[in-house]
Amino acid sequence: MxxxxxxxxxxxxxxxxxxxxxxxxxxxxxxxxxxxxxxxxxxxxxxxxxxxxxxxxxxxxxxxxxxxxxxxxxxxxxxxxxxxxxxxxxxxxxxxxxxxxxxxxxxxxxxxxxxxxxxxxxxxxxxxxxxxxxxxxxxxxxxxxxxxxxxxxxxxxxxxxxxNLNSLGDEACRPAYHAKLVEYLKAHREELCGDCQRRMETNPLRVLDCKNEKCQAVAAAGPNVLEFLCEPCRAHFNDLQRKLTGLGxxxxxxxxxxxxxxxxxxxxxxxxxxxxxxxxxxxxxxxxxxxxxxxxxxxxxxxxxxxxxxxxxxxxxxxxxGKKFTQAPDLFVVAVDEGSQDLALTLTSRLRREGLRVDFDTRGGSLKSQMKRADKSGAHFTLVLGEAERTSGQAKLKRMAGGEPIPVTLDDVAKALRAHRDAAPA
Missing domain, CATH: 3.30.930.10 (Bira Bifunctional Protein; Domain 2)
Structure with a gap:
């Protein structure tokens, strides 16, 4: 195997x-x-x-x-x-x-x-x-x-x-903050994880992003970047907050x-x-x-x-x-005998071309088993095709949620579905 x-x-x-x-x-x-x-x-x-x-x-x-x-x-x-x-x-x-x-x-x-x-x-x-x-x-x-x-x-x-908002400043004001941050981190080097001890030398801002609890505690007590903003960066950040407030x-x-x-x-x-x-x-x-x-x-x-x-x-x-996102079929077509399979295939193809969601089990099977599949699919309606329907061109739409069957001609199934599906439970 x-x-x-x-x-x-x-x-x-x-x-x-x-x-x-x-x-x-x-x-x-x-x-x-x-x-x-x-x-x-x-x-x-x-x-x-x-x-x-x-x-x-x-x-x-x-x-x-x-x-x-x-x-x-x-x-x-x-x-x-x-x-x-x-x-x-x-x-x-x-x-x-x-x-x-x-x-x-x-x-x-x-x-x-x-x-x-x-x-x-x-x-x-x-x-x-x-x-x-x-x-x-x-x-x-x-x-x-x-x-x-x-x-x-x-x-x-x-x-x-x-x-959550912050400003990191720019090339004019960030160097001063970096210098102060590195000075602070060096004083607390032994409290930092190994990665942050390396980051402290290569990119100290990364220490503030560390998820290690000890590193977070060190960062929380460190220098505040907002206190180092130059005037243009401060004005930009203040304008940002004012506009957000204006939009609610x-x-x-x-x-x-x-x-x-x-x-x-x-x-x-x-x-x-x-x-x-x-x-x-x-x-x-x-x-x-x-x-x-x-x-x-x-x-x-x-x-x-x-x-x-x-x-x-x-x-x-x-x-x-808990919301539902799957879209249930409008109709499940049931073919109760081999002679109705071709009719079912033709009908489902036509209804799909007309924009309807139609399910049809190509394997066939007993009426009982197909109705179980229709129920599992969540289809709003079923339509059963057998010898009587093939001969007369008439059928009945059955609302899966219950209620009286709706007589239809096979030529008017799409029209009848559109007229009644909005009343079907979601």
């Missing part, structure tokens, strides 16, 4: 019964983001490794530990994309989009890949929905993007998700939040869910401003802001909500 082959650990199958939730979320995203003027892009799942080293940061855990990197047959170092911002930036630069329009708004959705320790809602192939806006440096662009996320979450009827969007200022990537300047934000289904992986999405990354990748000096949300985590929350 051949050995069974299983899927790769951390890379999950999505099957009917669950995929409908994913499709619903993706559909809502396309609807809401489209209303905000964002167009969809699709980038390759494989990129030059240098793209992520230069944008995400060589000292980040993503580049240092988590990327799926390999050498292709041409000797080039390639990586499965671990996030969506850098590929979008590469596409923006490569296609000279800045010469075509002053402000560009894109969104994307698809799989990302990171080899990391798995837990609830965090997998090695995971899915993100994200957006990027290029060309506007004003706080209004940051706020518009956060408003879009809020409206998207509201469209999913997700509750208890809070917005509630938020919490969290000066310890830095996000996990190197490219952010000024605004960073996260949407955090208070739900036990996610365990400790409570951040469902986040992002920020990255005004210097485009130039650093060899592109134009264009300001940008973006975010990404974990689709896996959103689906977990929606599963917990």
């Amino acid at each position: 051949s050995q069974k082959i299983s899927g790769v650990k951390g890379m999950n199958d999505l099957l009917p019964g669950e995929i409908e939730i994913w499709q619903s979320v993706e559909g809502r995203a396309r609807d809401v983001f489209g209303r905000f003027g964002y167009g969809e892009i699709r980038t390759p799942m494989v990129e030059d490794t240098a793209l992520f080293v230069r944008s995400v940061g060589e000292e980040t855990d993503i580049v240092g530990k988590e990327m799926y990197t390999f050498e292709d047959k041409g000797g080039r170092s390639l990586s499965l994309r671990p996030e969506g911002t850098a590929p979008a930036a590469r596409a923006y630069i490569e296609h000279s989009v800045n010469n075509q329009e002053p402000v560009t708004r894109w969104f994307y959705m698809g799989p990302m890949f990171r080899y990391e320790r798995m837990k609830t809602g965090r997998y090695r192939q995971f899915y993100q929905i994200g957006a990027e806006a290029y060309g506007a440096k004003e706080a209004a662009q940051d706020v518009e993007m956060m408003d879009m996320v809020v409206q998207f979450l509201e469209s999913l009827d997700l509750k208890d998700i809070s917005l 969007i509630k938020y919490v200022v969290n000066p310890r939040m830095v996000r996990g990537l190197d490219y952010y300047t000024r605004t960073v934000f996260e949407f955090i869910a208070a739900h036990p289904a996610l365990g400790t992986a409570s951040t469902v999405g986040g992002g920020g401003r990255y005004d210097t990354m485009m130039k650093g990748l060899g592109g134009p000096d264009v300001p940008a802001v973006g975010f990404a949300m974990g689709l896996d985590r959103l689906v977990l929350l929606l599963k917990e909500s």
Whole structure:
């Protein structure tokens, strides 16, 4: 007997019964983001490794530990994309989009890949929905993007998700904060984990992002980045908060939040869910401003802001909500004898062409067994075809929820279904 082959650990199958939730979320995203003027892009799942080293940061855990990197047959170092911002930036630069329009708004959705320790809602192939806006440096662009996320979450009827804000300053004021932070961390070196002792020398902001409890305690008592903001960065952050308040969007200022990537300047934000289904992986999405990354990748000096949300985590929350996302068939057609199979096949084909959801068991079987399948399918109506129906061209629609059968001609089944299905229970 051949050995069974299983899927790769951390890379999950999505099957009917669950995929409908994913499709619903993706559909809502396309609807809401489209209303905000964002167009969809699709980038390759494989990129030059240098793209992520230069944008995400060589000292980040993503580049240092988590990327799926390999050498292709041409000797080039390639990586499965671990996030969506850098590929979008590469596409923006490569296609000279800045010469075509002053402000560009894109969104994307698809799989990302990171080899990391798995837990609830965090997998090695995971899915993100994200957006990027290029060309506007004003706080209004940051706020518009956060408003879009809020409206998207509201469209999913997700509750208890809070917005956390911070500002990391820019190249003018961040060096002073870095120096003070390193001085503080060195005084508490022995209290830090091994990774953070290394991060302290290479990228001290990463210490603030560590999930080790002792490191978090050290970070909580450290210098506050907001106290080091220069006047332009402070004005930007104040304007951001004022505009959010004007839109009625509630938020919490969290000066310890830095996000996990190197490219952010000024605004960073996260949407955090208070739900036990996610365990400790409570951040469902986040992002920020990255005004210097485009130039650093060899592109134009264009300001940008973006975010990404974990689709896996959103689906977990929606599963917990108990909502139904599968769409039941309008009709289940039952063929009670072999002679009615061709008629059933012809009728179901015609009804499907007319836009109706119709189920039909091509194996046939007894009337009793087929009615059981109809019940299991959740179909709103059934229609039984036998010799009498073939001969007369007449049949009866039976409402599965109960009630009197509805006489129909076989030519008028679609019309009758449309007239009565809205009254059928969901």
